[in-house]
Amino acid sequence: MAVVISETDQETRPREVAPAAPSGQDERAARFIDVRGLQKTFEGDGAPVHALRGLDLVAxxxxxxxxxxxxxxxxxxxxxxxxxxxxxTGGSIAVDGIDLYALPGERLADFRREYLGFVFQSFNLVPYLTALENVTLPLAVKKMPSADKRSRALEVLERVGLADRAGHLPGKLSGGEQERVAIARALVNEPPLILADEPTGALDSETTVEIMDLFAALHREGNTIVMVTHNPEIQPFFDRTIVLRDGRLDCELPACPVDTPV
Amino acid sequence: MTLLTVALNNLRRRKGRAAFLVAGLLIGVGTVVALLSVTQSMTAETKTNLESFGANIVVTPRTKDVTLSYGGITAGGVSVGRQSLSQADVASIGSIPSRADISAVAPQLVGAVQVKGRRVLLLGVRPEQQFKLKRWWSVGSGHAPANDHELIAGSAAARTLGLAMGDYVRLGGRRFTVTGVLGETGSQDDSLLIVDLGAAQQVLRRPGQVTLVEIAALYAGAPVDRIAAEIGAALPQAEVTAMQEAVKSRQHAVDQFRRFSYAIVGVVIAIEALVVFLTVMGSVSERTREIGVFRAIGFRRVHITRLILIEAVLASAVAGVLGYAAGMAVTYAALPLIAQGAEVAWAPLLGLVAVILAVAIGGLASLYPALRAGKMDPTEALRAL
Incomplete structure (x- = not known):
């Protein structure tokens, strides 16, 4: 998949980000996420914290x-x-053949807008924007007719079952509804990759199942999803589960030892 | 949806925060508007008052004879009764190019007369023009000469000659009624008997003659020396003296007042900018997480900066309009207390300046917080990740 990263309203001519190593569509699809020797060290006042110590992953x-x-x-x-x-701090990440951290300047922001949909743990909806406006937010800096932005946002909102709540502010929505709005916001750009950080962390078990059913449907439609969680109950929804430990890939379920802490 | 929509919704739906920013600017803009409009009104009033200080141009016949001193003014060389100007000369003054900048032309004829065995100076004037020129002249319950049989006496002359209101005085065979006694002026005016110019010309047997002409040029009009030059060109036989020092000191007084106001305005603007800066900085800090979300979903740094600036500029424009209204309201309320008799000088341009000023201050003071917001690290901003 090659996604055109538009330059928003800063520049009028769209440019395509060339994949780092284009060796054919199949290989690119097979190595859609390509993480090599990823390291991250946080330097602070005290001793450095090694959050990642050489992570390799291909998905x-x-x-x-x-x-x-x-x-x-x-x-x-x-x-x-x-x-x-x-x-x-070290290593590299490529998505769809694009070496993310080799992108110049603000192209990384363009990459996020065109390639990624974020779903956050605490929804992170903008409190002064309605559900519809929150969903439209990623399109706010794109050059496209307002009517198209609105219709696309409404379409996505309908897909997550919230068309009738479009005009409500986040404060008037339940936790599950806010999560759906957050998912709709992540989908509105039709991104190739959806990243979710503990999306069910703040939800009850019934709503958790509803939200995971929604993610499963998105997966069936062909979306690539990476979800961080510590809830083992939703593990069956994943087609692959990796377990990290001390900044390294520890094992993959179900092959992990029984006593593996998750 | 655009950045403008996001900014508008933020201001509209978080009224408390927007109100705080608007209020900060409104107070500042209102103060500046009130200060400037009060200054403007007071300057206008000061000009009017300064114009009532008296003549700033004196026209006398050109002569090398004895000096005539009158009213504390050395007005060229003239021998009373020997050389004089004519009423045609007075008419010529009214035809100079800058005539619109002249507020009063007061021709006067001076001559000595005999009253009750004493020699006294008789001054013939056009009462309306003369009283306009010398606004400090007061005749108490009396009135200025309304015809050529009425007379007012200077306080010293009245005392010396034993004159009171209603008394009769014979001058050159004509009988005059004393219609008023001038309040003490501390000048030579106190020793005069004052009658209508025509009457004086008859009493002194100098028909159509004028000794000197005092002129008050409007303060806001053409420069006095230019008016004097034009009169000089129209009356080559006359000596025209521009009272430059008086005018300069008037201008100096007004300019000093204006400079003082501008200094205060400068201080207010600086405080206002600081208030906006701190408010927007606080707002950016509060919105750290929100900014992180914007960055995570693909907003560029410039988008964040622009969003903060759009909000600041919108709030500032509203504050500019409200500040102008508030400032003018304060002017209406305060001006009568500060300067009695002064009228509010309406300046629509000031409204435009208020809005531009508010937007400029709001924009400039928000620039650093906006740039800082744009430079926020998205992960730190989000914290959740």
Missing amino acids: PEGSFLGVMGQSGSGKSTFLAMLGGLSHP
């Missing part, structure tokens, strides 16, 4: 990858780096 397009591990295992750091939000 094909269309996977539903679960990332589990104890607190401090490095899973959220990994997701942030996969999302182009945090530069690695």
Whole structure:
């Protein structure tokens, strides 16, 4: 899959980000997520914290990858780096053949807009925007007719079953509804990769199942999803689950030892 | 949806925060508007008052004879009764190019007369023009000469000659009624008997003659020396003296007042900018997480900066309009207390300046917080990741 990364309203001519190593569509799809020797060290006042210590991972397009591990295992750091939000100390991440951290300047922001859909643990909806406006937000900096933006956002909102709540502010929505709005916001750009960080962490078990059914449907439609969680109950929804420990890939379920902490 | 929509919704739906920013600017803009409009009104009033200080141009016949001193003014060389100007000369003054900038032309004829065995100076004037020129002249319950049989006496002359209101005085065979006694002025005016110009010309037997002409040029009009030059060109036989020092000191007083106001305005603007800066900085800090979300979903740094600036500029424009209204309201309320008799000088341009000023201050003071917001690290901003 080759996605055109538009330059928003900064420049009028869209440019295509050339894959780092284009060796055919099949290989690109097979190595849709290509993480090599990923390291992240946080320098602070005290001793440096090694959040990731050389992570290698390859995932094909269309996977539903679960990332589990104890607190401090490095899973959220990994997701942030996969999302182009945090530069690695060492190693590289390529998505669809694009070496993320080799992208110049603000092209990484363009990459996030065109390639990624983020679903956050605490929804992170903008409180002063309605459900529809929150969903439209990623399109706010894109050059396209307002009517198209609105119709696309409504379409996605309908897909997550919230068309009738379009005009409500987040404060007037339940936790499950806010999560759906967050998912709709992640989908509105039709991104090739959806990243979710503990999306069910703040939901009750019934709503958790509803939300995971929604993710499963998105997966069936061909979306690539990477989800960080420490909830083993949702593990069956993943087609592959990796477990991180101390910043390294510990094992993959179900092959992990029984006593593996997740 | 655009950045403008996001900014508008933020201001609209988080009224409390928007109100705080608007209020900060509104108070500042209102203060500046009130200060400037009060200054403007007071300047206008000061000009009017300064114009009532009296003549700033004196026209006398050109002569090398004895010096005539009158009213504390040395007005060229003239021998009373020997050389004089004519009423045609007075008419010529009214035809100079800058005539619109002249507020009063007061021709006067001076001559000595005999009253009750004493020699006293008789001054013939056009009462309306003369009283306009010398606004400090007061005749108490009396009135200025309304015809050529009425007379007012300077306080010293009245005392010396034993004159009171209603008394009769014979001058050159004509009988005059004293219609008022001038309040003490501390000048030579106190020793005069003052009658209508025509009457004086008859009493002194100098029909159509004028000794000197005092002129008050409007303060806001053409420069006094230019008016004097034009009169000089129209009356080559006359000596025209521009009272430059008086005018300069008037201008100096007004300019000093204006400079003082501008200094205050400068201080207010600086405080206002600081208030906006701190408010927007606080707002950016509060919105750290929100900014992180914007960055995560693909907003560029410039988008964040632009969003913060759009919000600041929108709030500032509203504050500019409200500040202008508030400032003018304060002017209406405060001006009567500060300067009695001054009228509010309406300046629509000030409204435009208020809005531009508010937007400029709001924009500039928000620039650093906006740039800082744009440079926020998305992971730190989000914290969740």
